[in-house]
Amino acid sequence: MTIQVDAQKGQLIRGIGVLGAALLVFNGMLGSGIFALPAVVAVNAGILGPWLFLATSLLFMTVVLPFAELASYFRASGGPVLYATTAFGPLVGFSTGWIYYISRAAPLAANSHIMAIYLSEFWPFFSTGAGQFAVSAVVIGGLTLVNVLGVKKGIQTLSYLTLLKLLPLLVMIGLGLQYVTAETAIPSDWTSITDPGGTILLLLYAFIGFETVLITAGETKNPTSTLPKTLIMVVIGTGILYSLVMLVYNAVLPGPADPNATLAEVGRALAGPVGVTAITLTAIFSIGGGLSSMMLAGPRLTFALAEHRLLPPWFNRVHEQYATPANSIIFLGGLSFVIAISGSFVQLAIATSLARLIAYLVCIAALPVIRRRADAEMVSQAFRIKGGYAVPAAAFLLCLWVVAQSPLDSWMLVGGLFVVGLVPYFLTQRRNRASSR
Secondary structure: OOOOOOOOOOOOOOOEOHHHHHHHHHHHHOOHHHHOHHHHHHHHHHHHHHHHHHHHHHHHHHHHHHHHHHHOOOOOOOOHHHHHHHHHOHHHHHHHHHHHHHHHHHHHHHHHHHHHHHHOOOOHHHHOHHHHHHHHHHHHHHHHHHHHOOHHHHHHHHHHHHHHHHHHHHHHHHHHHHHOOHHHHOOOOOOOOOOHHHHHHHHHHOOOOOOHHHHOHHHEOOHHHHHHHHHHHHHHHHHHHHHHHHHHHHHHOOOOOOOOOOHHHHHHHHHHHHHHHHHHHHHHHHHHHHHHHHHHHOHHHHHHHHHOOOOOHHHHOOOOOOOOOHHHHHHHHHHHHHHHHHOOHHHHHHOHHHHHHHHHHHHHHHHHHHHHHOOHHHHHHOOOOOOOOHHHHHHHHHHHHHHHOOOHHHHHHHHHHHHHHHHHHHHHHHHHHHHHO
């Protein structure tokens, strides 16, 4: 049975190369968290922090590898939607895609609010309701327009924002490495971790978001070969970057850790007020990069759902001039803006990680099914994980453990969103049955 599904030929353009794919993976993981996470890790783990980041990146590779193999079987957009639908049918595919879609729309709204908070450092107006409204309108509206105008323009925007956030971090690392000593880098006590489970959970969340690039596979050049290698290299590279940032943090701000000391304090210690301004701007650009990544990938979920006849066909219409899923882009922009101005994004953001992890579990469980259904030619060209099902099994157990740590209110919210999502699904299925008579 052939399982490979191609994108709509002649409509969506494969305008995402290796660099664009790498940018999507990188920005999917590295957002606003890098500016606050080191302080929490320093409190819980001290100078063990850098080494825990490296260890966690290797541990998380058990999750990345099954997705790398899944990506090597498909050329179409959709990622989790495509994998779940192929393995388990339309209902599971829609449920996975819908929950995952909410996990993209809510953070897009929430991060526009966080950007307003950072901008208020330069102009207090942005901390007011009107200021937050203005930032949400300009940022979400601007990214919506850029992505409607073409996938290449979306990747260009992402490239600029990534450069603006990565260069200052590299400069900070370069300036801070001179302060690194054996005392600040080499742990003397490997058991001095406060709340080990909570710390590992926090570090794992830092790598969630890598799968963003899989959603845009239908617009990626040679996705079956490009995506597996890009996923692995960028996740490892991001782990090294996190580790270096943590190493500099511990060296520049030695002594009892302050949970409120963000990277801006490292900038202050290295370069005074100029350093604080540079890191604050970097945080703004980092959030912008994350928003750009979400706006680029998110609409491809509803596009894929409609392509599989799980949502109305309005969502998979492609703009005749710009060859983009314009309706899905505009829908996500509008939904995110409504969430942003309503304030409900705060509650929704709590459950986004749980929703994404549920999608991870479904996709990992789909891998054995897709392996069995792949024909001989596809198997020969696929990125096959060594060791049979040992790595997928370890990944499934890891995600299951993380999911088990989620609070009850997150489960209730995700469950409620799941029920809401079933309404358009069943309406679409009824319409499909009526049209086929």
